Amino acid sequence: MGKKLLIHNDNVPNIHTLQVYREHGGYASVEKALKSMTPNDVVEEVKKSGLRGRGGAGFPTGMKWSFLAKPEGVPRYLVCNADESEPGTFKDRYLMEKVPHALVEGMITSSYALGANTAYIYIRGEYFYVSRILEKAIEEAYAAGYLGKNILGTNYSLDLYVQVGGGAYICGEETALLESLEGKRGNPRIKPPFPAIAGLYGCPTVVNNVETIAAVCPIVMMGGDEYAKIGVGRSTGTKLISASGHINKPGVYEIELGLPVEEFIYSDEYCGGIINGRKLKAVIAGGSSVPILPAELILKNDKGEPRLMTYESLSEGGFATGTMLGSGGFMVYDETTSIVKNLYTLARFYHHESCGQCSPCREGTGWMEKVLHRIVEGHGKPGDIDLLWDIQKKIEGNTICPLGDAAAWPVASAIRHFRHEFEEYINNPGKIKDVKHYYSTQSA
Amino acid sequence: MSNEIKFNEEAMATVNKIIARYPQGKQKSALLPILHVAQAEFGGWLSPETMDYVASILNIKPIEVYEVASFYSMFNLKPVGKCLLEVCRTSSCWVRGAEDVVKHIEKRLGIKEGETTKDGMFTLKTVECLGSCGTAPMLQCGASFHENLTMEKVDALLDEYRAAGKLRSYTDMDYKNTL
Structure with missing residues (x-):
């Protein structure tokens, strides 16, 4: 405890x-x-x-x-x-x-x-x-x-x-x-x-x-x-973590910084594991802006060491294999989750919330939403993945405030770790339509 | 709602209390809170007349009110139903079934997202993250957060609201899920 x-x-x-x-x-x-x-x-x-x-x-x-x-x-x-x-x-x-x-x-x-x-x-x-x-x-x-x-x-x-x-x-x-x-x-x-x-x-x-x-x-x-x-290294004290998504016990938990991620997800003291005994697919560890990581990279870093809930451990490996502690908004996705569709909800969010001051963010967030929309609706085109990559690259670092980066990182990380899912959407448009598998619910 | 746009005594007292929170000459700071009061007092939306009235109270130009009212998503620039049902659809709510909630309400009320029922009772809107991710799916109506929704809960809520028949505002105190 x-x-x-x-x-x-x-x-x-x-x-x-x-x-x-x-x-x-x-x-x-x-x-x-x-x-x-x-x-x-x-x-x-x-x-x-x-x-x-x-x-x-x-x-x-x-x-x-x-x-x-x-x-x-x-x-x-x-x-x-x-x-x-x-x-x-x-x-x-x-x-x-x-x-x-x-x-x-x-x-x-x-x-x-x-x-x-x-x-x-x-x-x-x-x-x-x-x-x-x-x-x-x-x-x-x-x-x-x-x-x-x-x-x-x-x-x-x-x-x-x-x-x-x-x-x-x-x-x-x-x-x-x-x-x-x-x-x-x-x-x-x-x-x-x-x-x-x-x-x-x-x-x-x-x-x-x-x-x-x-x-x-x-x-x-x-x-x-x-x-x-309290805590580990430069991550001192306790942190409130908001846990949501496909877990048995969503809620707010106060943890000592340094708690292993695996313990946080699976211990009954915290998230209590994945709902319906399903497998963990991915986690967004620090609010929607931080990079999404697949199960294997959120539980262990690229050197195979257990990842801890600290600023440093979560960011180990940079954006290539790591993420950020951010706000502590810990969103858990099980094996049935469509990463592409989930990303679409986030892209829609950032487009809606862009203040419109800087053109890379104002135009870029809308463009990314549009491209993702056509992909999830089964109208994706060859080259759309590269297009998304290109747009997010041109937003990142080119805006007055961090909202631009916040909109770019989820897109970049989803493509980096789940490119195959985007390809599947684009190559099999017919398969996507009304397939329950791509849309997971509480009860399913 | 009377035709004249003028705060009653009670609302005016609230408005003056809000203005007093800010230093002399910085009364424009009170704009957002007062717009919330105005929206609740004058039929759940901000007409140009309402915004002009707020501008006159704060002694600022009407455009300063319009540009603010049009920036923030909680201010309705067109009339809405007495109960504005705001269903969160961002990531955590989406994975816990927000789309089912929206579809259910659409079917139940015979309207599409963004539309208002013929009797002016309900407007259905989808919104971005409301900070209720651990209790998803959820919807907000006025000050109340309705969380861990099931279709049964949604039905009961719609029945209750229709029977009560009153305007729900963010400024209402009759929230349910707390303390």
């Missing part, structure tokens, strides 16, 4: 209320930080912890915090990225829904560390009901003196607000999120300047994922060095 730091109390009745949350040790990090640590002490602990951004990029949080500009007389902001829209990812929703005070507490402690007196939680519009849960928690925190003026009798003050989005994947990109928070279309900004210099309203801003901010609480409580002992 691994250590849990974030959702260890998720099944305690009424843990969503401030009273019960406090009875289980909640808000201790606010007390400790505000009463016995300087803001810089908190930043140092986060640096020592080795915590890396849990939204997907894995950038060291302490370093991101230390980039924050601190000009005199200019407000600084902390913005929580609760836009969680990466397909396969639903951990932040779980955390906010079950233990909303864990995020509120993290926001207070982190805002104190950064010297922010106003903070926002930007949550995707579809999670409207979760925004209500958060607002309720924030209300309770104000009433208990954890928010507002002179928190716990100190001279530190903080206002915390929730802002709902309008349904746009791109707003998970931090500069698009800031645009949206300013009431505009979610078009990513050209960087530099980075938000640490010019973010919300042109002021220095830190944008962190929900899970990252929640992890600050245990780090402050146990100390950065202790936190860094």
Whole structure:
């Protein structure tokens, strides 16, 4: 049984209320930080912890915090990225829904560390009901003196607000999120300047994922060095993994980084194996943007060593044989899954979500969707596979934000590892039509 | 819905509370949350008149509202049924049977994806990942997530919604699956 730091109390009745949350040790990090640590002490602990951004990029949080500009007389902001829209990812929703005070507490402690007196939680519009849960928690925190003026009798003050989005994947990109928070279309900004210099309203801003901010609480409580002992190498601490697809026990699991992938998939403590005893075919390990890997490469790397749930182990072998931990959106596909059709749903997703600013992404995502559509409908042409490869190559690295790469990688990896399936579709169009084998369901 | 586009007192109080969250002069930040309120208040969609009204409240140009409303998928620029059924179709939902759910609803309601029933009760829409992958297949209607769907569950839901006959909005509090 691994250590849990974030959702260890998720099944305690009424843990969503401030009273019960406090009875289980909640808000201790606010007390400790505000009463016995300087803001810089908190930043140092986060640096020592080795915590890396849990939204997907894995950038060291302490370093991101230390980039924050601190000009005199200019407000600084902390913005929580609760836009969680990466397909396969639903951990932040779980955390906010079950233990909303864990995020509120993290926001207070982190805002104190950064010297922010106003903070926002930007949550995707579809999670409207979760925004209500958060607002309720924030209300309770104000009433208990954890928010507002002179928190716990100190001279530190903080206002915390929730802002709902309008349904746009791109707003998970931090500069698009800031645009949206300013009431505009979610078009990513050209960087530099980075938000640490010019973010919300042109002021220095830190944008962190929900899970990252929640992890600050245990780090402050146990100390950065202790936190860094959990995990393997540069992958420290615990990580929430959203498990979905053809597994017996889909859901959100908090794991210690370093857990073997095979154990995660087959152990009853986690995914509980593949449904109906079928064989594992492929996994997308870190949200839909990261490369898909066939069973043999997700369980073991190209050297035959067991793959671990860490940033480093999952990316071993580069994109030729590896993938990424990403957001921890772990999607499992059994032997009946059509990789081509699955890829089509992802290509459709990225086309729908492209903001349209950069032509390689705007045109390329639509083109890839179109080509994949004709392939899955049995009208694929010889040369379509090479065409797809060519399009994704021309998107990758040629856009303002990472959405272009995110759209390109699934196509590239599916062709790299499952080219034969694309060929089968193109060479046997008649066979595809209405064949149940190519379309797997829950009950089949 | 009355013909005049004007928030009632309660909605106006909510709107003013939202505006107060942002620094002086940055009231445009309140645009997305207020559009949600407006959509819920004025029949489930944003008419040009509604958007102009929101622009006047925030003291911004109407085009600033149009360009935002047309960018985000949750804002309806055309009328929709009282219950907008949004079925997720991305990867994890697809492998767990989202297409069956869509086909079932189409058959049951006698409409195709994107269409509205003649009585104005239901609109069927397919949407991209709603963050409910571990409880697939699923659909969202207003604030409610309906998860681990079976065809029986879908039928019961449609019956319940039709009997209640009311407009479902994202801002509704009567979500079911939580706490």
